[in-house]
Amino acid sequence: MSVIPMHPEATADPQTVRWVIPAGTLPVVGKVAEAPDELGAMLHSEDVASIEVEAQAVVIRLADGRSWSGTGARVRDALSAALQHPRRWRPAHVVTDDDVLRAALQDVLDGSVGDYIRSHGGEVTIAFAHDRRAEVRMEGTCSHCPAAGFTLHSRLESELRARFPDLVELRATEAGKAARRQWLTLRRHSA
Numbered sequence: 001m002s003v004i005p006m007h008p009e010a011t012a013d014p015q016t017v018r019w020v021i022p023a024g025t026l027p028v029v030g031k032v033a034e035a036p037d038e039l040g041a042m043l044h045s046e047d048v049a050s051i052e053v054e055a056q057a058v059v060i061r062l063a064d065g066r067s068w069s070g071t072g073a074r075v076r077d078a079l080s081a082a083l084q085h086p087r088r089w090r091p092a093h094v095v096t097d098d099d100v101l102r103a104a105l106q107d108v109l110d111g112s113v114g115d116y117i118r119s120h121g122g123e124v125t126i127a128f129a130h131d132r133r134a135e136v137r138m139e140g141t142c143s144h145c146p147a148a149g150f151t152l153h154s155r156l157e158s159e160l161r162a163r164f165p166d167l168v169e170l171r172a173t174e175a176g177k178a179a180r181r182q183w184l185t186l187r188r189h190s191a
Helices: 036-042 069-083 099-109 112-119 148-163
Strands: 007-010 016-020 031-034 049-052 059-061 124-130 131-141 169-174 176-184
Touching: 007 099, 016 049, 016 069, 031 069, 049 099, 059 069, 099 112, 099 131, 099 148, 112 124, 112 148, 124 148, 124 169, 131 148, 148 169
Parallel strands: 131 169
Antiparallel strands: 007 016, 016 059, 031 049, 049 059, 124 131, 169 176
16 A cells, blocks of 8 residues: 655644645545544544644644644654555544534635635625535625636635545525526536
């Protein structure tokens, strides 16, 4: 098996590191109850307090009294090995495709796409994510911008599809104008 690329990102909490991984590496999102091999053993010992999976990251919080300088190399190696067995990760709660879609969409909106939209005075929030379909609500300058469709289609759709390839439909509505929907036609990708 090939090594899954990953790199650490610091967080505001010195006990927590966000390990960035390729989108779609793990079939779970949210808090993890079981992880493969040594990482799982660390989760159930006094080394790791919690593991949470995001669309493009694994967030690991060390237990109180542990430090990344002392435990980090072991955690990194255990995570690298555990990523080789994606089907052996178990979430703390049942995870549906809707949960994975919502997490992928939130990840896109929290990242560079959302930063771009906010830098222009706009805001895009999730209206719903269900049955491989998503709807976002455009607010602020987005609701009157003639380029909103282009931004949503070229930036939001492509980033969302990278994280959730089974996306069927993406809709955008303007805040306060639910009757005026902008339908974004998604290109079909051949298998």
